[in-house]
Amino acid sequence: MTFVLQIAIDAISLGSMYSLTALGIGLIFGILRLINFAHGDFITIGAYALIVPAAAVVATPFIGTWPAFFLIPAIISIVIVIALLTEFIAFRPLRGANMASLLIASFAVSYVFQHIIILIYTGRPKAVNVGIELAQHIEFVGLRVPAIQLVAIGAAITLLGGLALFLKRTAYGVQMRAAAEDFETARLLGVRANTVIALAFAISGLLAAVVSLIFITQTGVLSFRMSLNLVIIAFISTVIGGMGSLFGAAAGGFLVGVMSTALQTVLPDDYKLTRDAFVFGFVILVLIFRPQGLIVTKAVRERV
Amino acid sequence: MQAMGPIEKQLRRFWPFASLALILLIIVVVVDASGSILMQRTVADGLIKLIVVVGIYIFMGNSGVLSFGSIVYMMIGAYATAWMTLLPNLKRFTLPGLPGFLIEAQLDPFVSLILAALLAAAVAFVLALAIMRTNPIAISIATFAAMAMGYTIYNNWERVTLGTSSIIGLPMYVDMWVVFYWALVVMAIAYIYQISRFGLALRASREDEVAARAFGVNVYIQRVIAFTLSGFVVGIGGVLHGHFLGILTVNAFWIQLTFITLAMLVVGGQNSLAGAVVGVIVITAATEIFRQMEKGAEIGSTLIQLPLGVQEVILGVLMLAIMIFRPAGIMGGREIPWPFGPPKPIRGGRSRTLETGAGKARTGD
Numbered sequence: 001m002t003f004v005l006q007i008a009i010d011a012i013s014l015g016s017m018y019s020l021t022a023l024g025i026g027l028i029f030g031i032l033r034l035i036n037f038a039h040g041d042f043i044t045i046g047a048y049a050l051i052v053p054a055a056a057v058v059a060t061p062f063i064g065t066w067p068a069f070f071l072i073p074a075i076i077s078i079v080i081v082i083a084l085l086t087e088f089i090a091f092r093p094l095r096g097a098n099m100a101s102l103l104i105a106s107f108a109v110s111y112v113f114q115h116i117i118i119l120i121y122t123g124r125p126k127a128v129n130v131g132i133e134l135a136q137h138i139e140f141v142g143l144r145v146p147a148i149q150l151v152a153i154g155a156a157i158t159l160l161g162g163l164a165l166f167l168k169r170t171a172y173g174v175q176m177r178a179a180a181e182d183f184e185t186a187r188l189l190g191v192r193a194n195t196v197i198a199l200a201f202a203i204s205g206l207l208a209a210v211v212s213l214i215f216i217t218q219t220g221v222l223s224f225r226m227s228l229n230l231v232i233i234a235f236i237s238t239v240i241g242g243m244g245s246l247f248g249a250a251a252g253g254f255l256v257g258v259m260s261t262a263l264q265t266v267l268p269d270d271y272k273l274t275r276d277a278f279v280f281g282f283v284i285l286v287l288i289f290r291p292q293g294l295i296v297t298k299a300v301r302e303r304v
Numbered sequence: 305m306q307a308m309g310p311i312e313k314q315l316r317r318f319w320p321f322a323s324l325a326l327i328l329l330i331i332v333v334v335v336d337a338s339g340s341i342l343m344q345r346t347v348a349d350g351l352i353k354l355i356v357v358v359g360i361y362i363f364m365g366n367s368g369v370l371s372f373g374s375i376v377y378m379m380i381g382a383y384a385t386a387w388m389t390l391l392p393n394l395k396r397f398t399l400p401g402l403p404g405f406l407i408e409a410q411l412d413p414f415v416s417l418i419l420a421a422l423l424a425a426a427v428a429f430v431l432a433l434a435i436m437r438t439n440p441i442a443i444s445i446a447t448f449a450a451m452a453m454g455y456t457i458y459n460n461w462e463r464v465t466l467g468t469s470s471i472i473g474l475p476m477y478v479d480m481w482v483v484f485y486w487a488l489v490v491m492a493i494a495y496i497y498q499i500s501r502f503g504l505a506l507r508a509s510r511e512d513e514v515a516a517r518a519f520g521v522n523v524y525i526q527r528v529i530a531f532t533l534s535g536f537v538v539g540i541g542g543v544l545h546g547h548f549l550g551i552l553t554v555n556a557f558w559i560q561l562t563f564i565t566l567a568m569l570v571v572g573g574q575n576s577l578a579g580a581v582v583g584v585i586v587i588t589a590a591t592e593i594f595r596q597m598e599k600g601a602e603i604g605s606t607l608i609q610l611p612l613g614v615q616e617v618i619l620g621v622l623m624l625a626i627m628i629f630r631p632a633g634i635m636g637g638r639e640i641p642w643p644f645g646p647p648k649p650i651r652g653g654r655s656r657t658l659e660t661g662a663g664k665a666r667t668g669d
Binding site: 099100 | 439445453571611
């Protein structure tokens with residue numbers, strides 16, 4: 001029983017990370033049909049912002065030494081600014097471009113970010129200790145769980161709840177959902193494209209910042225390609241959940257997290273490392289048999 | 305309009321291919337004459353990318369569907385040729401997971417190239433059968449998911465691919481000229497395909513899928529054909545890559561290479577063969593120039609030198625700028641026009657331009 005519970009917590013905390021990242025990508029994809037590979041770099045930048053910008057082998061914490069009360073808002077603001085700048089400089093001139101151009105543009109942005117990081121910090125991975133107290137295990141109904149897993153789950157619940165309220169209850173939230181489902185019609189009905197898109201980038205920046213803090217506390221290693229894998233899995237999750245559906249993106253993230261953990265447990269040792277291959281195979285099946293995604297929102301159903 | 309002789313007609317017909325072949329020939333001859341081994345290797349590497357980009361173009365350019373996962377066919381081709389050409393003694397110890405007949409096999413490079421490319425084509429064919437019925441966005445993502453799947457499998461299939469370690473010892477018979485000949489073959493395949501009825505049918509569906517269907521185009525079949533052919537050509541690129549470097553790592557066939565090849569195609573202009581070729585030339589040249597500038601150039605007595613790593617940043621910004629200012633790519637979807645004489649007369653084409661001209665004049669009134 002405790003074994004199952006332990007795995008369940010692993011699955012949910014992994015799912016939380018995927019879900020938060022998937023939401024950041026799904027938000028942009030739904031509105032712009034842009035697979036934003038630079039989202040991973042938002043996460044990376046959030047983590048690198050913790051240390052002093054220098055090429056030194058040993059990282060000196062900078063913002064990383066601040067108390068959480070200042071540290072968290074600081075990182076969030078930095079990443080939001082980066083996200084907004086990216087939108088303004090790179091993606092705004094490309095409104096209405098086809099999917100291939102947008103994808104290449106996001107690759108190009110990501111390429112530029114990664115090499116700026118290499119220029120400043122060098123390409124070597126660096127160790128950084130932030131929130132060491134969170135890495136400790138705590139006793140929890142007979143289980144020993146790393147505190148950071150609970151923090152991850154808590155952060156996901158808070159952010160998803162907050163975002164759900166924002167999307168359901170506020171005027172901007174409704175506009176954003178409308179834009180994600182059918183951007184053209186939403187614009188015809190008076191939704192301001194630039195405002196909604198900027199807002200979407202700001203929110204995806206916020207989500208990226210939180211993910212980067214959780215991620216760096218868990219791994220403790222900075223590297224310029226640290227979030228590539230995370231972004232690919234998260235993108236796949238938005239597809240499983242249903243493109244254009246924000247609820248679907250979040251749910252897809254949890255589903256993939258649960259699936260990965262389950263595969264990790266069930267697969268024989270030789271195949272454990274290939275668990276992602278099963279996830280990717282599953283996505284192909286979803287795309288063939290349910291291209292609208294597993295979680296079909298009411299809006300999608302009505303549109304057909 | 306004077307009558308065209310049959311030779312001129314054929315020349316005009318194949319001019320888009322011939323002109324590109326000529327450009328490449330000039331580059332290769334000049335570089336060969338320069339005698340710089342380094343330059344020759346750069347050009348050979350660029351030509352291998354050209355083969356891969358033309359392969360991606362065969363599907364993406366003609367169908368208009370973004371193919372996000374083509375590099376996996378390069379990987380399949382490269383590893384397949386390694387299985388068929390490495391020394392049996394080497395394979396017995398390093399790749400014990402291979403079936404017996406492959407371990408004993410040591411094929412002629414040409415036969416191995418064709419078989420390896422056929423394997424890549426077969427995998428592309430099977431995937432295409434499954435995914436080409438869904439909508440274009442789902443197809444692009446499915447090609448990507450398939451690539452990620454292939455990458456994960458090859459990365460962990462220790463007994464057959466050595467996993468994350470490198471396979472070494474591929475016969476290195478590939479030099480600039482060998483790649484050049486294959487580039488010509490591949491460009492000819494792409495061009496003949498695009499003016500064949502299959503290519504035209506697929507291009508019609510790219511412009512307007514519903515109209516193409518109404519004219520009896522089976523979009524599904526056409527996409528499957530193009531994707532298979534694309535897999536074959538990209539596979540050839542992979543084989544040459546393997547025999548050019550003599551060493552293979554799974555990690556080389558991942559996001560970085562996907563990005564650079566797609567960027568070449570999109571920067572050049574994804575809708576024409578000339579776009580694919582020009583994109584490769586421009587980006588390879590830009591990369592090389594920046595690399596030289598990083599090494600430093602002496603102007604007068606002062607050494608002008610870019611800081612290390614600035615090269616990639618400039619390249620990224622440059623690509624972004626081309627996307628922004630020329631969204632249809634450098635060639636804008638056109639082939640290289642016939643330089644002698646007026647454009648090819650098309651029945652009805654001329655009168656239609658006149659009509660639109662008249663229409664514009666009327667609205668102007």
